[in-house]
Amino acid sequence: MAMRVSTVILPIYRWAVAADVWRRAEELGCHAAYTYDHLSWREPFRDGTWFGAVPTLTAAATVTSRLRLGTMVTSPNFRHPVPLAKDLMSVDDVSGGRLTVGVGSGGTGFDARVLGAEPWSPRERADRFAEFVPLLDRLLREPTTTDTGRYYSAHEARMVPGCVQRPRVPLYVAATGPRGLALATRYGDGWVTTADDPADEIARLAAACADAGRDPAGLDRVVLTGFGPLPDSPAGFVDLAGRYAELGVTELVVHWPVPDTQFAMDQGLFERVVTALT
Template sequence: MRHGVVILPEHRWRDARRRWTRAEEIGFDHAWTYDQLMWRWLRDEPWFGTVPTLTAAATATSRIELGTMVATPTYRHPVPFAKEVMALDDISDGRFVCGLGAGAGAVDDLVVDPVERTPRQRADRFAEFVEVTDLLLRQRKTSYSGEHYRLDEVSMNPGCVRRPRTPFAIAATGPRGMRLAARHADTWITAGAPGTFDARPYEQALPDIARQVRAVDDACAAEGRDPASLRRLLLAGAAVGGVLDSVESWRDTAGRCAEIGVTDLVVHWPRPGFPYAGDERVLDDIADDLAPVAAGGRR
């Protein structure tokens, strides 16, 4: 089991830096931040840009993987985004993970893209977005003609540090998205039941996760891929609650997740209030479990 943490981009860097470096010291395998312009419950609160935040985190750390949770075509075009991914991959010396998702069609989405799309339309655009981004990061020159994107000899030089490209982590809960993850991703992401922001106790939520894991296994089989080659990441906190209530609940969740085939468990850095309210001291207890791994390098 690998462990990660989401750090919201809500603090000025002089304060945020401590959280990113502490995440590495604790022994987390990966740390993420949300790729949003504004965000759900914190629309009127401080909120900083994703790529500058991850760039700063890359220069402040040396071991931990860093990623977007998750980038969507709502805010991103494949060409400038691929350039930023290539730069983050270089600055982090190959520690960047490109987290991708279709977007939920929420109010924040309409700030940049005023066209309201159906779930099918968002899925169509996302499939093309993933395909184009994949090609850009694998190739020195890319041309492409699709419904949503058209490229003519776009150059990507020098390419990614990690070959054949920066790894993808794709968020998906439906059959089509899972097939896309099976085709392109190194890691599949779920946050639990789709569209749910009322966290159930993890004991109640995990049976749904187990069903999703079986579905992504089927998606891999349909794509001719060994299911064991795809990592499965559970993002706790929105639909799956109680994980960071104590170090015991964290250990219990990790054990139960491993039993159902989850390979990566990600929590949110505890905040003083809603959302993700919690006590940072629990992270110190987690550090006692993860410290040997942190000292020895990546899992």
């Protein structure tokens, strides 16, 4: 697979501004533009403007025509698979089949407390994710689903007419541990990491694919950057992309610049980087 370059556009802009940002991502040639699926996020974003992921992606679908759109990532922290599947099916329809759904197990941040409960332990998060992913997969594939689980159930849940993309929208699973990697190899169309040096994680993913009898070449491997040092030139990014490609990474995701945050980057540099990689 050839290396692709994508971006993450945080949902921090009123739509009068955001519409041009999403259009620009398409004009630059980005493969996809994702957004975070949180109700609020870490500082400095917690008390600032932050819109919902599903309405944002729906609106983005109406101002773009080629760009793939997606969550990076959605989690069980405040989502139930049944209403989530209905929303995702709807976005896939509005976008004409351009949706990719990144999913993860969630964490202990603001979203974990916003509904009034104590954050789950790591084991409970893993247990919930182990139910969440298979049920979401089934809901997105089948017109009617009934299933009873410990944490998530569905009773005659209708998903008609179903996804534009068949058999369902692609699922990209963010995972590092054995249980998460097993879910990625069984249900994922792609796998997501934020590691600066993903070599060890990719090796573990390959081992999980071998255990599952799956060809790892059929699984997209996505690196979400921005959580560690990044090159300061387009040439540096080209070199980074080349090294990742040698490891088997298929998609490099760079955050749309947000001044005065960890995602600060000169806008001109960002656009030159994207252009150099597309």
